Amino acid sequence: MLSGISLMAIAISVMLSAVIRLLQIMQLHQRVAAGLTGIRELAELSGITEPRDLQDVFGPPGLNRVWSHLTLIAIARKRRMAGYFMTDHRLHWACLGVAPVAILIPHWITELFLIMAALIQAGAWLSASRLPK
Numbered sequence: 001m002l003s004g005i006s007l008m009a010i011a012i013s014v015m016l017s018a019v020i021r022l023l024q025i026m027q028l029h030q031r032v033a034a035g036l037t038g039i040r041e042l043a044e045l046s047g048i049t050e051p052r053d054l055q056d057v058f059g060p061p062g063l064n065r066v067w068s069h070l071t072l073i074a075i076a077r078k079r080r081m082a083g084y085f086m087t088d089h090r091l092h093w094a095c096l097g098v099a100p101v102a103i104l105i106p107h108w109i110t111e112l113f114l115i116m117a118a119l120i121q122a123g124a125w126l127s128a129s130r131l132p133k
Contacts, residue, residue, distance in 0.1 A: 011099040017121040018096040035068040045075045047083025049130045082127040
């Protein structure tokens, strides 16, 4: 189905993208734990891209436009599909695991999983491009 060069290129791009997303998720979780949840962090964790919708769902921010009273559990309860694509660590770990398997076991099923992982990573980056600045 995929040639060797295209398989390697897709696998490497999926692995790099998943590692970057996992590092960003870790940074977001640290900022929420420290009580520094700004509009960009909240939008990325929840998948809600409109600032007015964020205020409707989570209430108004406190001083310095920060939601210091929110926890990761409270944000996860109101997460939308875009939030899952951007910040679900299990999804990105699965993508990270699929890439080497597709390289080591050349079969059409593993290649199909690799293509799905590439689409998931592309969806995460596309969703992240819609975040407020």
